[in-house]
Amino acid sequence: MPERPASQDLLIGIGARFDDRVTGKPDEFAKRAKKIHIDVDPSSINKTVVVDYPIVGDVKRVLQELNRLVKPLDTREWLATIEEMRRKYPLTYREKKKLLPQFVIQQISEVTKGTAVVATGVGQHQMWVAQFYQFNTPRSIITSGGLGTMGFGLPAAIGAQFGRPDAVVWDIDGDGSFQMTAQELATAARHHLPIKVAIMNNQHHGMVRQWQDLFYEGRHAQSRLNPVDFVKLAEAYGCAGIRVEQKADVRRAIERAMSVHDRPTVLEFMVEEAENCWPMIAPGKSHDQMLGTYEALKQEGGIPQHRHAEPDEEAKLSLG
Amino acid sequence: MTTNMKGAHILVESLKREGVETVFGIPGGANLPTFDALHRSSLKVILTVHEQGAAHMADGYARATGKVGVCLATSGPGATNLVTGIATAFMDSIPVVAITGQVRTSVIGNDAFQEADTIGITRPVTKHSFLVKDPREMARVVKEAFYIASTGRPGPVLIDLPVDATVNEAEFVYPERVNIRGYRLHAEPEIPRDAIRNVAEAIARSRQPVIYAGAGVLHAGASAELAELARTTRIPGSPHRHRGAV
Numbered sequence: 001m002p003e004r005p006a007s008q009d010l011l012i013g014i015g016a017r018f019d020d021r022v023t024g025k026p027d028e029f030a031k032r033a034k035k036i037h038i039d040v041d042p043s044s045i046n047k048t049v050v051v052d053y054p055i056v057g058d059v060k061r062v063l064q065e066l067n068r069l070v071k072p073l074d075t076r077e078w079l080a081t082i083e084e085m086r087r088k089y090p091l092t093y094r095e096k097k098k099l100l101p102q103f104v105i106q107q108i109s110e111v112t113k114g115t116a117v118v119a120t121g122v123g124q125h126q127m128w129v130a131q132f133y134q135f136n137t138p139r140s141i142i143t144s145g146g147l148g149t150m151g152f153g154l155p156a157a158i159g160a161q162f163g164r165p166d167a168v169v170w171d172i173d174g175d176g177s178f179q180m181t182a183q184e185l186a187t188a189a190r191h192h193l194p195i196k197v198a199i200m201n202n203q204h205h206g207m208v209r210q211w212q213d214l215f216y217e218g219r220h221a222q223s224r225l226n227p228v229d230f231v232k233l234a235e236a237y238g239c240a241g242i243r244v245e246q247k248a249d250v251r252r253a254i255e256r257a258m259s260v261h262d263r264p265t266v267l268e269f270m271v272e273e274a275e276n277c278w279p280m281i282a283p284g285k286s287h288d289q290m291l292g293t294y295e296a297l298k299q300e301g302g303i304p305q306h307r308h309a310e311p312d313e314e315a316k317l318s319l320g
Numbered sequence: 321m322t323t324n325m326k327g328a329h330i331l332v333e334s335l336k337r338e339g340v341e342t343v344f345g346i347p348g349g350a351n352l353p354t355f356d357a358l359h360r361s362s363l364k365v366i367l368t369v370h371e372q373g374a375a376h377m378a379d380g381y382a383r384a385t386g387k388v389g390v391c392l393a394t395s396g397p398g399a400t401n402l403v404t405g406i407a408t409a410f411m412d413s414i415p416v417v418a419i420t421g422q423v424r425t426s427v428i429g430n431d432a433f434q435e436a437d438t439i440g441i442t443r444p445v446t447k448h449s450f451l452v453k454d455p456r457e458m459a460r461v462v463k464e465a466f467y468i469a470s471t472g473r474p475g476p477v478l479i480d481l482p483v484d485a486t487v488n489e490a491e492f493v494y495p496e497r498v499n500i501r502g503y504r505l506h507a508e509p510e511i512p513r514d515a516i517r518n519v520a521e522a523i524a525r526s527r528q529p530v531i532y533a534g535a536g537v538l539h540a541g542a543s544a545e546l547a548e549l550a551r552t553t554r555i556p557g558s559p560h561r562h563r564g565a566v
Binding site: 014022054181 | 344366367369370372377379384385386387404405407411412525526531536538546549553554555
């Protein structure tokens, strides 16, 4: 059994609420670690995970005080262990014949150099954005992490573009999420917002389909969606529309979208329907019962061909 | 001598005092006076297709800028259409002020046309809410709403405006400061120095420490302090998920 991040001995929670999507099974979460929780909201402390060092206070002021007291630690061995694990078990996916959403998101990340503001819907594409878009600046991932509101991406991207007119704003969405608020293309078109909407069209509620395959013996109850011509839809609203089916066309399409400045562009990527989002922790399970890990994918056959790009040294140190 | 203003104009002047430049929403019967006043102001008013879109736009605006996002809807269905967006902002602690129209005070509770108990419906998904029955309360309520939305753990605040509160007149005096009973910020009292010293000692003793940072760091404007902590101690952070947040 490889070592897991659960082998940490101290967990420092700062301005975070230990939500169930982070902790998995709360009793098993970072079991060996002493826990610190710094938060402005007293009701968040000891809510899901009981901590050893609760601190209620303004995070900025608490950290300022803490920074006066802490000294450099010798974490060389620990950082080397993490680096080793990162090398041995990279975040990855296996190539398939059809276009893969992970590849598309990596390409968007590269073309925008990780500096775009990226809004998302909710589901597989949302997880893939978190995994494969290399964010470099604060306030750049705009996603419904708590309520999990499908349909959030397009209007949130519009709001972000109004707030930061000079930023490059993308909505990376799924065909299911996008259709819940797609009518707001009218709002974006009316104001000539240059937002880019990348729809990972797999004609499914993909995360629901994945769970049905994993936990409901593959019975796809109401998770298949009707095909929609999103290029026509985009054009009907006065937006530019581009459909991409081949891997070779992805880069050019993204670059083309980046060159449109007077209206929104909708990119429809026809992606593999059966692709799953890995790794994942099943409901009620703990971190060391993770599914779809690197080893598991390797055992299924085939050496993964793509690795997650390593964050550079500076980004690691700044936590960026 | 004092000049009186309609409640809707007091609302707009108050929004300007709070630094609002852009609002998102849809007009309807119960908020026509408000939209008329907005139309005659310098504020940028973005008409959305659906009120849910307005709420998410205000939310996206707030997340991208750090400022308070503002959305508007009429009474009844306009307000209920906002609910998903307000709940989304609530769960992620995003500062949003939602301003809803309401039927006039004399018919509240009568099942009037497009009436819904907006305060009641949104109570579990707002940090606080206000029903303004008198335009004399308008400026104070706006000031308090923005203060509550953006301080401490941020979150959405709702202001419900019956038609008469927007068409009746009052003197416009914008309050200098807020004084809200029962709203005490933990940022204000002394920070717990002894507890922080204990934390520093626990960090000094640790061999395999990890930082798990949330968007609260961003809300507190503490990105630089967090980076300094990681740099000084050479502690790694939970990567990727929060890179764009922190």
